[in-house]
Amino acid sequence: LLLKQRGTRRRLPPSPPTIPILGNLLWLTKPFSQMEPMLHRLRAKYGPVFTLYVGSRPVVFIMDGKHVHRSLVANSEAFAHSPLPLTTSVLINGNLSSINNTPYGSLWRILRRNIASEVIHPSKASMSSTQVQRMALDILLKSLRKEAEANGGVVVPVHSIELCIAFLMSSLCFGVTLDEQVVDRIKNVQRELLSIVHIHFALNLLPKVALLLSWRRLGKLKQLRRAQDELFIPLIRARKELLAVQQSEQKDLMMISYVDSLLKLRVEDGAVGNTRALREEEIVSFCSEFLDASIWSSSKVLEWITARLVKHQDIQEKLKKEIRSVMGDKKGQVDVEELQRMPYVKAVIFEALRRHPPAHFLIPHAVKEDVMMDEYLIPNGSVVNFMVTSIGLDGRTWEEPLEFRPERFMPGGEGEEVDVTCGKREIKMMPFGAGRRMCPGLDMAVLQIQYLLVNLINEIDLKAVEGLEVDFSDDAEIFVSMKNPFHARVAVSPA
Numbered sequence: 001l002l003l004k005q006r007g008t009r010r011r012l013p014p015s016p017p018t019i020p021i022l023g024n025l026l027w028l029t030k031p032f033s034q035m036e037p038m039l040h041r042l043r044a045k046y047g048p049v050f051t052l053y054v055g056s057r058p059v060v061f062i063m064d065g066k067h068v069h070r071s072l073v074a075n076s077e078a079f080a081h082s083p084l085p086l087t088t089s090v091l092i093n094g095n096l097s098s099i100n101n102t103p104y105g106s107l108w109r110i111l112r113r114n115i116a117s118e119v120i121h122p123s124k125a126s127m128s129s130t131q132v133q134r135m136a137l138d139i140l141l142k143s144l145r146k147e148a149e150a151n152g153g154v155v156v157p158v159h160s161i162e163l164c165i166a167f168l169m170s171s172l173c174f175g176v177t178l179d180e181q182v183v184d185r186i187k188n189v190q191r192e193l194l195s196i197v198h199i200h201f202a203l204n205l206l207p208k209v210a211l212l213l214s215w216r217r218l219g220k221l222k223q224l225r226r227a228q229d230e231l232f233i234p235l236i237r238a239r240k241e242l243l244a245v246q247q248s249e250q251k252d253l254m255m256i257s258y259v260d261s262l263l264k265l266r267v268e269d270g271a272v273g274n275t276r277a278l279r280e281e282e283i284v285s286f287c288s289e290f291l292d293a294s295i296w297s298s299s300k301v302l303e304w305i306t307a308r309l310v311k312h313q314d315i316q317e318k319l320k321k322e323i324r325s326v327m328g329d330k331k332g333q334v335d336v337e338e339l340q341r342m343p344y345v346k347a348v349i350f351e352a353l354r355r356h357p358p359a360h361f362l363i364p365h366a367v368k369e370d371v372m373m374d375e376y377l378i379p380n381g382s383v384v385n386f387m388v389t390s391i392g393l394d395g396r397t398w399e400e401p402l403e404f405r406p407e408r409f410m411p412g413g414e415g416e417e418v419d420v421t422c423g424k425r426e427i428k429m430m431p432f433g434a435g436r437r438m439c440p441g442l443d444m445a446v447l448q449i450q451y452l453l454v455n456l457i458n459e460i461d462l463k464a465v466e467g468l469e470v471d472f473s474d475d476a477e478i479f480v481s482m483k484n485p486f487h488a489r490v491a492v493s494p495a
């Protein structure tokens with residue numbers, strides 16, 4: 001059991017030999033892709049909870065469902081802290097810039113409640129997203145049709161998928177449906193920003209070193225931040241004016257948006273009881289977090305699923321059969337109520353989240369007090385990292401874990417009872433994290449992926465291209481892409 005221990009003998013989780021002063025720094029500064037095999041080897045040798053050191057400071061790794069449950073769920077408050085944000089991020093974005101960077105406490109709760117109840121809550125989400133979802137689907141189909149026409153029926157679906165999800169999420173962020181060129185610019189700025197924010201584990205403990213290493217990148221970061229300001233600020237101001245008109249004329253808005261909620265939000269300011277509105281630059285930063293958190297994760301999941309459907313024609317056929325059985329003779333788009341009657345669709349999505357989670361690690365957590373895990377001490381100030389793939393691909397839980405087999409999530413399968421919110425005793429997979437910092441966008445993301453997947457498959461057949469085998473190797477950075485984007489031959493019914 002997890003207990004706080006005072007005054008008894010304390011031993012940290014096991015660790016490989018460390019170099020004096022440096023600790024295991026050389027390992028910890030490796031990019032994500034190179035760290036994974038090393039972490040699996042350490043798990044095999046030291047067990048599911050072990051320590052690496054940055055100098056004398058411990059970085060704890062938790063690699064199995066049982067210990068994730070003991071920490072993030074059973075002792076959720078102690079593990080809900082985040083390490084200090086990287087100094088570069090503070091320089092560019094200021095102190096109040098994202099939910100994830102906000103220390104666990106009252107301000108974090110306000111920000112979490114805001115996104116969860118004002119934007120993502122099913123009642124709000126369905127109001128604003130139904131029409132936008134339809135438009136996003138049209139963009140996806142139109143983009144695939146255009147590419148197929150130009151290339152003899154062959155497409156690389158990742159581009160169309162990213163455009164579609166970026167359109168959907170930027171509309172929900174700013175409350176307007178933006179034209180494709182603007183969406184493309186937003187997507188490119190966000191991608192560039194992400195690509196230069198290399199978050200090495202060690203740097204979470206050494207913000208000053210991170211600053212030195214990142215100094216060269218600082219100019220580029222500032223330039224990208226200016227590009228964000230140019231794109232986002234006019235949209236935020238337009239929304240502010242619209243809200244003022246709506247208030248004075250008591251009109252209903254056509255759709256809600258994340259920016260609306262941020263414009264109305266009050267945060268603590270200095271003395272107890274004092275509050276203030278968010279500054280414009282803070283709103284820009286929160287929008288950036290919203291777009292990054294939602295665009296890449298959801299589009300990666302849809303990319304992996306469509307790649308799997310090219311490879312496994314039998315699964316594609318089963319999906320189509322289920323869609324036909326629910327839709328009967330009805331023509332046109334499948335709606336949200338019909339999606340609830342498609343268990344196999346959900347099984348395909350869960351299998352993709354298990355086999356190809358878009359993030360292989362949770363965002364690093366931290367503890368702000370000494371905490372006991374079994375007989376081990378996790379000392380105050382430790383960074384704690386949780387590996388998503390070591391749980392979802394654990395051969396003790398899943399039969400042939402590397403196989404893509406949605407049937408596991410159907411009645412009788414080993415994943416039938418899986419709870420992706422990780423509230424139950426056992427954690428078999430955690431693509432959205434677990435505990436207090438668990439992804440607030442879970443329901444929205446699953447619903448949008450269901451909607452886009454079903455309507456896409458209802459309209460097109462995805463086939464393999466002769467001589468171009470789908471390669472399932474991944475490119476494990478912050479969000480995990482396919483190393484080699486796959487090609488598909490599509491037969492799209494005319495618009």
Ligand code: HEM
Nearest residue numbers: 099100293294297298362363431432433437438439441445
């Ligand atoms: C398939 C889609 C998604 C996946 C797999 C995913 C996964 C995750 C994961 C693993 C975390 C870290 C949890 C932790 O550290 O314990 C996270 C955090 C977060 N996600 Fe998502 N996410 C998805 C979609 C979304 C969407 C659509 C939104 C917003 C609309 C969103 C907003 C956030 C935010 C704001 C956080 C930070 C929460 C905090 O620190 O309190 N995510 N997500």
